[in-house]
Amino acid sequence: MEEGFVPHWLQLMLESLPTLLWAALIFTVPLTLLSFALGLVAGLITALIRLFGPKPLVMLVRFYVWIFRGTPLLVQLFLIFYGLPSAGILLDAFPAALIGFTLNIGAYTSEIIRAVIGSVPKGQWEASYSIGMTWSQAMRRTILPQAGRVAVPPLSNTFISLVKDTSLAAAITVPEMFQAAQRIVATTYEPLILYIEAAALYLALSSVLSALQARLEVRLNRYGGFLEANA
Amino acid sequence: MIGLTDIEKRFGDNLVLKGVSVSLDEGSVTALVGPSGGGKSTLLRCINLLEIPTSGSLRIGSETLEFRPGGKVPAKDIQRIRLQTGMVFQNFQLFPHRTAIENVMEGLVTVLKWPEQRARTRALELLEKVGMAHKADAWPATLSGGQQQRVAIARALAPSPRVLLCDEPTSALDPELAQEVVDVLGQLAHEGTTMVMATHDLRLASKIAQEVVFLDAGAIVEKGPAAIVFDNPQRERTRRFIASLRQEAQGGAGGEKSKASS
Numbered sequence: 001m002e003e004g005f006v007p008h009w010l011q012l013m014l015e016s017l018p019t020l021l022w023a024a025l026i027f028t029v030p031l032t033l034l035s036f037a038l039g040l041v042a043g044l045i046t047a048l049i050r051l052f053g054p055k056p057l058v059m060l061v062r063f064y065v066w067i068f069r070g071t072p073l074l075v076q077l078f079l080i081f082y083g084l085p086s087a088g089i090l091l092d093a094f095p096a097a098l099i100g101f102t103l104n105i106g107a108y109t110s111e112i113i114r115a116v117i118g119s120v121p122k123g124q125w126e127a128s129y130s131i132g133m134t135w136s137q138a139m140r141r142t143i144l145p146q147a148g149r150v151a152v153p154p155l156s157n158t159f160i161s162l163v164k165d166t167s168l169a170a171a172i173t174v175p176e177m178f179q180a181a182q183r184i185v186a187t188t189y190e191p192l193i194l195y196i197e198a199a200a201l202y203l204a205l206s207s208v209l210s211a212l213q214a215r216l217e218v219r220l221n222r223y224g225g226f227l228e229a230n231a
Numbered sequence: 232m233i234g235l236t237d238i239e240k241r242f243g244d245n246l247v248l249k250g251v252s253v254s255l256d257e258g259s260v261t262a263l264v265g266p267s268g269g270g271k272s273t274l275l276r277c278i279n280l281l282e283i284p285t286s287g288s289l290r291i292g293s294e295t296l297e298f299r300p301g302g303k304v305p306a307k308d309i310q311r312i313r314l315q316t317g318m319v320f321q322n323f324q325l326f327p328h329r330t331a332i333e334n335v336m337e338g339l340v341t342v343l344k345w346p347e348q349r350a351r352t353r354a355l356e357l358l359e360k361v362g363m364a365h366k367a368d369a370w371p372a373t374l375s376g377g378q379q380q381r382v383a384i385a386r387a388l389a390p391s392p393r394v395l396l397c398d399e400p401t402s403a404l405d406p407e408l409a410q411e412v413v414d415v416l417g418q419l420a421h422e423g424t425t426m427v428m429a430t431h432d433l434r435l436a437s438k439i440a441q442e443v444v445f446l447d448a449g450a451i452v453e454k455g456p457a458a459i460v461f462d463n464p465q466r467e468r469t470r471r472f473i474a475s476l477r478q479e480a481q482g483g484a485g486g487e488k489s490k491a492s493s
């Protein structure tokens with residue numbers, strides 16, 4: 001392209017955009033979605049154990065939450081990817097990142113899920129039992145749907161943090177979007193331009209999630225929430 | 232027939248029911264009356280096992296369950312009893328995330344595994360019976376308290392229980408809305424629905440109930456036909472309580488105001 005017609009910075013951004021988008025598409029987005037989905041499952045199981053499980057298991061999951069909330073995510077990733085091989089457990093970078101993010105998300109979301117399950121009025125359990133439901137039917141049909149509505153804002157927070165935190169996977173050699181930017185910087189010596197571009201792409205991703213959150217909230221709020229709250 | 236024999240209920244050190252025995256005929260309406268904390272609600276909740284009695288026995292139709300301190304009641308037995316009872320709560324407890332008709336269908340579809348269409352037909356019939364068919368697709372939050380309670384009655388009746396248990400069904404409602412609920416319950420009684428209701432509402436009890444059980448401090452003080460217990464109570468304790476309810480009812484329409492000004 002002719003010099004002066006398109007500014008240098010814009011040209012560099014446009015040229016590197018496909019590389020960054022590709023890295024986002026095959027690493028950042030799958031890593032985010034997979035570890036959030038698996039982390040939610042881990043969080044739900046953890047929360048149910050904490051609320052209803054036998055004492056020894058409760059102690060175990062409390063220990064898990066304590067460790068994973070109390071240590072830096074970057075250190076957790078390093079331990080899994082660089083540390084575990086010394087114990088004979090050798091993982092590829094992507095699975096190592098996936099495990100680290102999943103366990104971390106599980107610890108954080110378990111606290112959210114525990115709180116929102118507890119926020120559903122006790123009478124809803126009784127109403128479910130009174131029509132003959134079992135514990136698991138009541139949980140599935142009555143409690144979780146109502147708890148889910150309350151959980152959307154805090155879970156969205158965690159989700160949006162996760163999108164950005166996947167950039168930490170660059171440190172354990174996962175070629176996700178931020179690492180792609182770093183590589184381009186290594187050949188072009190234009191850190192300011194490339195990192196602004198990467199930041200803008202993360203911002204775009206989290207904006208999409210915020211918009212989805214808003215739509216989900218509208219949909220889940222259509223029935224008006226807990227009845228007692230409006231009484 | 233529904234029979235409670237020697238029902239005891241203990242919460243920790245607190246003996247809430249001290250060996251209560253009642254039997255109810257099919258098609259009868261029984262009012263449990265008495266001061267707050269007297270054990271009305273607990274007794275009612277022992278019939279559908281929302282509370283498991285500490286000891287005693289419970290008979291509903293052909294099902295009999297015995298309770299022993301420290302004994303565990305199998306979940307299957309609890310569910311069998313619950314399917315033969317319907318419960319109406321003081322604060323309605325509709326499922327807020329389901330429409331009126333979905334609330335009524337829920338037990339049929341989830342518990343009894345009825346096909347959707349059959350459950351919908353049955354639910355609509357019940358909503359018609361309680362005068363709520365026109366609000367079938369409304370969210371509970373958009374309904375008045377009286378309307379919510381009428382939907383809750385339809386929900387409780389959906390699996391055709393042998394007995395409808397009502398725990399203070401009108402006490403969260405102002406007199407006008409309470410009247411709608413009293414009318415619906417009166418109509419059900421007229422059709423031969425077996426009912427037990429814990430209530431402070433003299434209008435509800437005297438209009439619908441044939442039998443009255445007066446409970447105080449976890450024991451039955453007096454029981455008998457409504458006409459006798461209400462109009463000519465034998466025990467001094469019952470007499471005092473009925474008199475105080477009458478007074479309150481006479482304060483009646485202006486009750487709220489007179490309370491505020493006194």
